[in-house]
Amino acid sequence: MPSIDLNSDLGEGFGAWTAGDDRAVLDVVSSANIACGAHAGDPVIMLDTCRAAADRGVAVGAHVAYRDLAGFGRRPVSVTPDELYADVVHQLGALTAAARVAGTAVTFVKPHGALYNTACADPVQAEAVVRAVADVDPTLAILALPGSELLLAAAQNGLRAVSEAFADRAYEPDGSLVPRGRPGAVLHDPEQVAARVLRMVTDGVATAVDGSEVRVAAESVCVHGDSPDAVATAQAIRALLTAHGVGIASFAGATAS
Template sequence: MRTSDADTPRRIDLNSDLGEGVSTSEHAGDARMLEIVSSANIACAFHAGDPATIHRTVHAAVRRGVTVGAHVAYNDREGFGRRDLEVPSDELRADLVYQLGAIREIARSAGTTVRYVKPHGALYNTAAVDARVAEDVAAAVVTVDPELVLLGLPGSVALDAARAAGLVTAAEAFADRAYTATGRLVPRSVEGAVLHDPEEVAARMLRLVHEGVVRSIEGTDVTIVADSICVHGDTPGAARMAARLREVLTGAGVSLRPFVTS
């Protein structure tokens, strides 16, 4: 994606976590995001959303030509999927297969297919460092469809396990999150972990695309190799931030395209 040749066109995908609400205002926010992003990580009703919301969001993505991904999670609506849970492997794999099966059928009814999988919240963070959980995620995906791509943190155990299971993987950067000097996300409990300034976010991600680095919370540059950039749909002002990011990237000649295509 990035080379030393300054004349080589850059390309990147923009993704967002959608389908996580049930209110009219949340639906409106999703609709706005679908005008901006190229891939949508749609909640599968275990951490947020419901069957009607999945159906509505998938159909809206199809109308906008946005690639559909499954945003799978721990069964934890109360904690929005962000609580660290100890889930036995057989239960976790069954939960993931259930979520993937549901959204795949809804996608089929909308005339499209689910192209990739992105774990949510605590499952994403745990699979990034815990081999057992990472292998459970990979095994569940392979069981449902070995052609699905796993989207995750660059250099993570999750992507290693997915590749070992025969899956294609893609790596993502987070536009609205701070990084540590080791390339991990700063925990949300730490001040400054979530970024809110659209101009700062756009500048950081433009540098990521062109140079492959972001400034860490410690003030050092950290290398991040990414196929996609995520703007969290539940971050206040998310649509405005994503719109500004898209504007800055395209204005700099960056092509915005899904990281996985037919």
């Protein structure tokens, strides 16, 4: 049976503030990108989310970001490569410890928000992120857009480069994501998104905002956990893929229960 990984950004609360229904999403996805305290997440949330993922056999990834709690990590931050390197090392260390205590392990890294967008396009930032990951644990995979500077740097540094597609984000004709500030950048209809993902997985294409076809080659598909439609969307995707004979399994080896 062919299979695809479903990943979601989770653990994105802070203190008394929560974002999304993480446990319901964890019941559906196969990989969890857990916030490491820079854009969201705190020690209690990180450990709790790792435990919930471990209980469900969901693979754990580090969702590293610029230090920007107020902006949820979606604002560009001016940092030197050495500062970014240290930030990523710090965040990886924190989540690695939480995962170990929870009885699981970090198996991959996926940058968040502005860091994701910048490092996918900027070879200097990409190299800083990947160098930090490689120095902490060279067995970790890097999850990012196909053809990005992040995946190129991962391959050059001997790390596994895993390409992903986005279920609920609109694409530009060149395969990049439509910026969140533009209308239609985020898709909200669960059935429409599920049909889109099925086409990505089975045909390797998605329709861009201008109506053109974009090639999509991905080992993983992201469903954003902070969206109000996250649970319904993830459930619709899994149901439709399963109905068409596509299994849900993490590229890291763990399988969702």
